[in-house]
Amino acid sequence: MKVAAYTLGCKVNQYDTNAMVELLEKSGFERVEFHEEADVYLINTCTVTNTADKKSRNMIRRLHKNHPEAVICVCGCLAQRDSEGILGIEGVSAVIGTEERSRIVQIVRECFDGKKVDGVCEIGKGFEELSVSSAGELTRGYIKIQEGCNNFCSYCIIPYVRGRVRSRASTGILSEGRALAARGVQEIVLTGIHISSYGQDNGESLLNVLDGLNGIEGIGRIRLGSLEPHILTREFLGEIKKLGKICPHFHVSLQSGSDAVLKRMNRKYTSMQFAEYMENIREAYDRPAIATDIITGFPGETEREFEETCRFAEEQAFSRIHVFPFSERAGTPAAEMGGKVPVDVRRSRANRLIEVGKQLECRFAGEFLGTVQAVLFEQETENGFAEGYTDRYLRIHAAGTPGGFQNVLLKKYNDAILYGDIIK
Numbered sequence: 523m524k525v526a527a528y529t530l531g532c533k534v535n536q537y538d539t540n541a542m543v544e545l546l547e548k549s550g551f552e553r554v555e556f557h558e559e560a561d562v563y564l565i566n567t568c569t570v571t572n573t574a575d576k577k578s579r580n581m582i583r584r585l586h587k588n589h590p591e592a593v594i595c596v597c598g599c600l601a602q603r604d605s606e607g608i609l610g611i612e613g614v615s616a617v618i619g620t621e622e623r624s625r626i627v628q629i630v631r632e633c634f635d636g637k638k639v640d641g642v643c644e645i646g647k648g649f650e651e652l653s654v655s656s657a658g659e660l661t662r663g664y665i666k667i668q669e670g671c672n673n674f675c676s677y678c679i680i681p682y683v684r685g686r687v688r689s690r691a692s693t694g695i696l697s698e699g700r701a702l703a704a705r706g707v708q709e710i711v712l713t714g715i716h717i718s719s720y721g722q723d724n725g726e727s728l729l730n731v732l733d734g735l736n737g738i739e740g741i742g743r744i745r746l747g748s749l750e751p752h753i754l755t756r757e758f759l760g761e762i763k764k765l766g767k768i769c770p771h772f773h774v775s776l777q778s779g780s781d782a783v784l785k786r787m788n789r790k791y792t793s794m795q796f797a798e799y800m801e802n803i804r805e806a807y808d809r810p811a812i813a814t815d816i817i818t819g820f821p822g823e824t825e826r827e828f829e830e831t832c833r834f835a836e837e838q839a840f841s842r843i844h845v846f847p848f849s850e851r852a853g854t855p856a857a858e859m860g861g862k863v864p865v866d867v868r869r870s871r872a873n874r875l876i877e878v879g880k881q882l883e884c885r886f887a888g889e890f891l892g893t894v895q896a897v898l899f900e901q902e903t904e905n906g907f908a909e910g911y912t913d914r915y916l917r918i919h920a921a922g923t924p925g926g927f928q929n930v931l932l933k934k935y936n937d938a939i940l941y942g943d944i945i946k
Contacts, residue, residue, distance in 0.1 A: 525551040526560040530578055531568025533713045533747065535598055537666045539566040541652035542597065542626045549627045562593045562630055567600035567608075569679060571849035575600055579611065586613025593633045597623065599683040603853075605642035614638075620669070620684050621645050623652060645670075645685030651694055655701045660900045661926070662745075663707035665698050666690065667731065668714035672722075673750075675777075676788040677817065677848065677856040680715060687719045692726050696734045703740035708926065709898055710735055711745045718750040728753075729761050736765040742927060743898065743913060745769045748815075751791055751799040759806035769913040770807040771841075774800070776814040779834025780827035783820050786859070793834055800838055809889055811841040811914035818875055819848040819868025822861035828871050832878055841886040841914070843879030847872040880938075887916055887935045894931050894945060899924040908944075920944050 525546045529539045542564060543553055554560050563585055567578040578600050585594060595616045596608050602619030609617050616629050616639035629641050649669055670685040671678075699710055712731075714720065720728040735744050744767045751774050762768045774796075778784050781792050791799075803810050816831060835843060847868035850857040890912075897918045899910035907919035910928075920930050922944045932942040 524554045524560040525562040526556045527564040528556045529566045540654045567598040569600040602683045649688040649690045653698045662709040663702040664711045668720045671716040679851045689724045709743040713747040718753040736767045748773045754799040770810040771915045773813045779831035813842040815844045818871035819863035821859035845872045845875045897930045
């Protein structure tokens with residue numbers, strides 16, 4: 523029996539997909555590529571935007587058309603939000619939301635018995651223990667440390683489909699870290715829906731988790747996933763710098779540089795407070811990479827407020843900006859707000875901010891030309907370069923064989939890639 527999987531959305535979704543596939547593999551299934559023939563297809567969906575919903579539904583229909591006899595199991599956030607609607611799509615055998623993923627083997631077996639299974643349930647209070655023991659061919663592995671969010675930003679559906687904060691026990695996190703290290707993983711990335719809130723519900727400490735991972739032999743780097751600014755105090759940064767393996771790469775969600783827009787978004791800080799947290803990072807680390815997310819065209823955003831965001835982004839000198847034009851999400855307060863910004867204006871502002879981001883990214887990368895950086899090489903590109911990343915998540919191409927850490931003299935930057943020579 524063969525299983526294939528397709529993931530839409532975030533890194534957390536990708537982790538959940540891999541965990542479910544591993545459970546099926548342990549029960550005797552063989553994993554194949556999604557374009558290949560399989561007996562079971564998993565589609566892990568996203569519902570952050572209307573576009574994500576549409577992509578998920580289109581993927582399901584296309585899959586059934588191409589593989590009418592296969593079991594199709596739809597998982598994830600869209601399934602959690604609209605299980606009845608998804609189960610009603612022709613060809614869907616089962617739905618699983620953002621709980622009960624550990625029952626994937628049982629649910630698939632029920633489908634083979636001819637049942638149509640609605641496996642979506644009310645989101646529980648505890649962390650659903652899933653794990654991933656392999657990173658495939660890569661030297662970087664992901665560990666999910668928490669689930670859910672308590673923030674209720676006015677534009678976001680996630681608390682409704684992922685539930686409240688549930689933290690994973692540190693014993694499970696460290697066990698998975700050791701398992702990944704034993705399989706050759708040299709960089710750990712901590713992921714979750716809102717990892718800054720880790721420990722709020724179970725009394726554990728993110729610092730203790732980082733300290734434990736830092737002590738695992740074979741792990742050379744630990745990279746933090748997306749953070750909220752409030753965690754980046756001088757005290758926290760001082761402690762993680764002592765550990766030695768934490769990458770000076772911080773993805774901190776901004777969403778807007780205008781205080782008025784931030785208030786409408788129900789974000790819990792002002793632009794000045796955000797800037798103070800970023801200054802804490804720069805005091806702790808030399809030339810840290812600070813990436814961010816920004817939404818353009820949020821309800822009521824004026825041209826002046828958008829320009830405030832652009833200026834603020836330039837002042838903060840972000841290493842990378844992920845830009846998203848606002849998309850109404852039914853069920854959130856923002857979807858009902860007045861002052862709708864025309865879609866073409868949202869997109870135009872997004873394109874303008876993307877250009878600002880490209881300039882900032884080029885400027886940041888240029889600071890490292892002529893320097894020697896440790897690169898963790900992961901794979902070979904189609905044109906024969908070894909490809910990897912620095913601790914600041916700068917993408918590197920160099921002539922040589924991929925695999926492991928190597929020092930590289932950086933010589934040229936072009937189209938978001940730094941090129942260099944491996945130093946023997």
